[in-house]
Amino acid sequence: MTSNSEQAGMTDAGKRDWRAALKIYGQPRVIGMAFLGFSSGLPFLLVFSTLSAWLAQEGVSKTTIGFFSWIGMMYSIKFFWAPVVDRLPLPILGRLLGRRRAWMLLAQCGLMTGLVFMALTDPTTDLARIAWFGLLVAFSSATQDVAIDAWRIEAVADSVQGAMAATYQAGYRIALLTAGAGAFFIAAGTSWPTTYLVMAALVGVGMVTVLCVAEPDASRTAGTRVQEPWVDEHLARYDFSPAWLHGAYGWVLAAVVCPLVDFFSRYGKQALLILLFVSLFRVTDITLGVMANPFYLDMHYTLAEIASVSKIFGVLMTLGGAALGGVLIVRYGILRPLLASAILAAATNLAFAWLATRQDPGMASLAITVSADNLSGGMAGSAFIAYLSSLTNTAYTATQYALFSSLMTLPGKFLGGFSGWMVDHYGYVWFFGYTAVAGVPAILLVIWLIRFHARMTTAEDEAEPDGQRHASS
Template sequence: MAFLGFSAGLPFLLVFSTLSAWLRDEGVSRTAIGFFSWVGITYSIKVFWAPIVDRLPLPLLTRRLGQRRGWMLLAQLGIATGLVGMSLIDPQTSLVAVAWLALLVAFSSATQDISIDAYRIEAVQQTLQAAMAATYIFGYRVALLVAGAGAFYVADFGSWTLAYQVMAACVGIGMVTTLCIAEPIRRVDRVTEILEDRMAGAMLGDRAPSRLRHATAWFAGAVVGPFVDFFRRNGWVALTILLLVAIYRVSDITMGVMANPFYLDLGFSKSEIASVTKVFGFFMTIAGSFIGGVLVARYGLGGPLVAGAALVAATNLLFALLAGIGPDLQWLTLVISADNLAGGLSNVVFIAWLSSLTSQAYTATQYALFSSLMTLPGKVVGGFSGIVVDASGYAPFFLYAAAIGLPAILLSIYMWWRSRRLPPSEPVTS
């Protein structure tokens, strides 16, 4: 799970903040960099092709590797191809080509996420899901360190071309892991099978041709079933859950688009950025993840969910202070410590909460729905971050990023309050 977490985390920064730093280093405008972040929207709309990854077999790979591993390997090949292509193009002269290749990396990475999330939930029993999530996050954070600090170090002592080629080689870790692990056993309960049969019958009736009935049954199970199941288990509160999923990380994602350009414009060197924000920040994130796991074990999910939302929004205020102080390395270390502790804590709590909401029958599609929703609003809002910075500066931007985190805090408080009023058997309190 740690190696799969590494494989999932590696491409993310390479089409997000590391790419932003590369483009800024090449003289690309901050407004263009802000719009470039929309490439990452592919992570936020992966729910649209998750049913295909969940149920559609690949002609050769599925027979040899299985449903989850086959899609993993295909996605990893796409990531490596896109990174190599990006390394061979000059952003100053071919920015559109860089965008298309970044889109290939992001699409392939999102597809890999669908498969890995399904594998993580299906591979072990429910009682071990917290351990799986924690191990996955550890591997993911190591990958962020490699794709963040590692890429910065290689770029500082070599070039961005070499950095992206090294990152493409690192994709091989995920490929080897995919070939070594066992395909998980997929469990579909009898209630789910009956529900799918009823949906297929209601859509066509009993007199439809056999092939059409089979196709409709597949559609009902792969596309309609996950959503019907989720609303059947959670009732009207399902809408509240989806709203919280959508806004929980808006503040964090919006700030992240401009983080590396902010460090560079403030006057820090690429090596200083790598050492403090990536290497030191990595250990702070791991510490935050540990604290988050302890809090969940001690107090459940409700209280830590509120704390995570509040801390992530509040740390943006420290970035606003840093914008006024200037390139002070001690202040940068303090701000990064707080930001990564808060981020690690909130991420562990949020993933544990999302995993508890999925059904074993529809792991890929339902978790893809949650993970798509949790990044889409932030990506859309983050695309305008460059305009805000160009118009009013960094300090007002970070105040704005803190303010848009308030709705997530309020809704988390509501969900915590509601969970305390319901019996433990309710799905939303797990």
């Protein structure tokens, strides 16, 4: 287990052989991670903002569209079934492909099925059917994310995890571009049902990748068992009958309880504030995102214009922001860029309020707004993912990361469900102002985190006889 200061992301990346680092990107599993990232990112917008645009064009009310965003809450509760994906092998596929790849392929089958049936459903006559198949897509996508995260962690050594994360993000962003701008262009030239059929076919990219990459070594190591002696001691106190109940109880303790016990034992009572920060950091951008496409359409931008600026240009700006965030993390550590991005994420939402006040906004105004929003969003993404990764214990990475990634979207998804109601009753200017104010708690919690980790680092440095210090964050 790493020290708390290392877990806080305080790593020394100042001296590194850049040529050797670049060669890492030629490794087969690192390349494969990009395609798995594409498979992970493809479904997200199809049950979020792209679906909102489809429903808006079909005349569905903004209040209903807002409620549809609750489909995305599947991503926020995936922690509940993550331990099953993490440890339970599938009966037939598991023997053929291995535990991780079997779960990925099963989830991708669910994705393809859900997207096909969404395409075959008319939202003007059967919204409930669209909602149910949207839930299937979201559930399958969240399950795939858990399996991919586990595969990424186990497939390579720790020294290659940075490259794996980088190629994953690249593939994920390309998928967002495909499911965003690509979907808009296809819909503009054909129809939304055809668009969703095309997206269903693109799920095949992930399926082929799963069949091509190798299954990693089993994640259940002896080192993990050493950290769970209390499980055996606890089980020894009770006489279960039948025997399978004893095994099931032990499995639940090890798979579900141990990751939580580990996290709270490392951070103590401060763990609750850390989890509160994780849950609030993305409230401001998730809440805004629900109404972004309906807003563009209400401002009389065409689908092609939205695709060009908001999707293609926006993704490029996000990649630029992510790269900037990575550079700032190397230079200043994680927490200070995290604070800067929290402030920018809230402040840039006011650019949307400014755009909403313009009588003839034009493409330049849209480009300015999208640039500010996506640049800050990309920077925030790099800092936040780095911080979440620093919180995990390598013995429970998949389950703990599922907990963090679930929490980071849950409040935003819930509040986003009321976004259409707020626009209908108060208008876009007040709505965007509200989303900016919603980012203030995260800013205050980052300030607390900076002070908290500074105290942790000081305590560890005083305890080290050789005075060795980790790089400051």
